[in-house]
Amino acid sequence: MQKLRILLLPLGWLYGIVSFVRNKLFDWKVLSSHLIEKKSIVVGNLSVGGTGKSPLVEFIIRNALEQGLKVATLSRGYGRKTKGLIHADLNSTADQIGDEPAQFKSKFQDQIEVIVAEKRVEGVHFINNNLPETDLIVLDDAFQHRAVKAGLYLLVTPYNHLFVDDFMLPAGNLREWKSGKKRADAILVSKCTTDLSEEEKQRIRTKLKFPEDKIFFSSIIYEEPVGETFNNPENILLVTGIGNPKPLIDYWKTRANVMHIGFGDHHIFSELDLENIHEKFGTFADRNKVILTTEKDFMRLKHFDSVKDGQYPWNYQPINLQIHELKSFKHLLDGYTSEI
Numbered sequence: 001m002q003k004l005r006i007l008l009l010p011l012g013w014l015y016g017i018v019s020f021v022r023n024k025l026f027d028w029k030v031l032s033s034h035l036i037e038k039k040s041i042v043v044g045n046l047s048v049g050g051t052g053k054s055p056l057v058e059f060i061i062r063n064a065l066e067q068g069l070k071v072a073t074l075s076r077g078y079g080r081k082t083k084g085l086i087h088a089d090l091n092s093t094a095d096q097i098g099d100e101p102a103q104f105k106s107k108f109q110d111q112i113e114v115i116v117a118e119k120r121v122e123g124v125h126f127i128n129n130n131l132p133e134t135d136l137i138v139l140d141d142a143f144q145h146r147a148v149k150a151g152l153y154l155l156v157t158p159y160n161h162l163f164v165d166d167f168m169l170p171a172g173n174l175r176e177w178k179s180g181k182k183r184a185d186a187i188l189v190s191k192c193t194t195d196l197s198e199e200e201k202q203r204i205r206t207k208l209k210f211p212e213d214k215i216f217f218s219s220i221i222y223e224e225p226v227g228e229t230f231n232n233p234e235n236i237l238l239v240t241g242i243g244n245p246k247p248l249i250d251y252w253k254t255r256a257n258v259m260h261i262g263f264g265d266h267h268i269f270s271e272l273d274l275e276n277i278h279e280k281f282g283t284f285a286d287r288n289k290v291i292l293t294t295e296k297d298f299m300r301l302k303h304f305d306s307v308k309d310g311q312y313p314w315n316y317q318p319i320n321l322q323i324h325e326l327k328s329f330k331h332l333l334d335g336y337t338s339e340i
Helices: 002-027 053-066 099-111 120-130 178-183 198-208 246-253 271-284 295-301 326-337
Strands: 039-044 071-075 112-116 136-140 152-158 186-190 215-222 235-240 257-262 289-294 314-317 319-323
Touching: 039 053, 039 326, 053 071, 053 099, 053 136, 053 152, 053 186, 053 215, 053 319, 053 326, 071 099, 071 120, 099 112, 099 295, 112 120, 120 136, 186 198, 186 326, 198 215, 215 246, 235 246, 235 271, 235 295, 246 257, 257 271, 271 289, 289 295, 295 314, 319 326
Parallel strands: 039 136, 039 152, 071 112, 071 136, 152 186, 186 215, 235 257, 235 289, 289 314
Antiparallel strands: 215 319
16 A cells, blocks of 8 residues: 555645645636635535544534524535535435535524535525525535635544645545645544543644644544434444544444445445345344444435335434534634624
8 A cells, every 4th residue: 555655646746736736826816716705614624535524514503503693504515416506405315415415404404504516606606696694604625615715714634644644646635735724714633532632632733733722623422323223232234435434333343243334435325235235234143233324324325215114224323523622612613703
């Protein structure tokens, strides 16, 4: 793997040069950015893969709703089978709008508006023209989408794979050079252990080379799985199609016998996938067993007849975000939105 990475480094440098020039063209205003007039928060990262953006988006939504703000989310709708702008409703599926937007709409229902559009400028214009009462737009995975300019930028990087330790694509996972962090107003180190020491936090702060009072740490909290069949199972067939399933696997291995079936991030499940999963479920254990998947994956699975008919014990794992410096982080968010 290390040898392959070394061989791919020249391609990574080329990719980095293209990314650098593109960013400079925006910095120099050769390429124009549309300033979002409404309060707007971008949640993004410098790398591809599962960094933990979705739990942060949901945290921001909850925090804004608690303030009585009207919220719209704007996403590309990665992995959907449609094109163009879609204003989601309660019947929208992951195939139509993407798994993460579907999760936001399923969880918050009519409390929020969910828009998907490849071109974020079109999405912003739609919200301005059709949802004028919107107070806050939360843009998911838009850190590199510089055709729009938001008011607050939050950069997410996972504790076990900090962007400062990574390389440019395809040698690593970086979408742009590490200097892209300068566009961020704050960095959230995600997927930390809940007992992360102050010494370890300081080591990371020093490594990130970013204003220390704008670096926050968070942990994933696994809530009780949702499903009628989940009752302290001894055996779990864990099905995932996310970027980094290891924390979830490790969590459940301390509680049950786990067999993992893994697919790529945003995997589009097929009937054959379901047949193989159910066949494996029939043989991997002989008693007290369930199928467990992530909430995001369930958005892509719940419309299959073999899942919703109850023949197999499907359950999904909700997660929540615990921010270690909660008061300071809420002060950052509330300070930004308080002018509304």
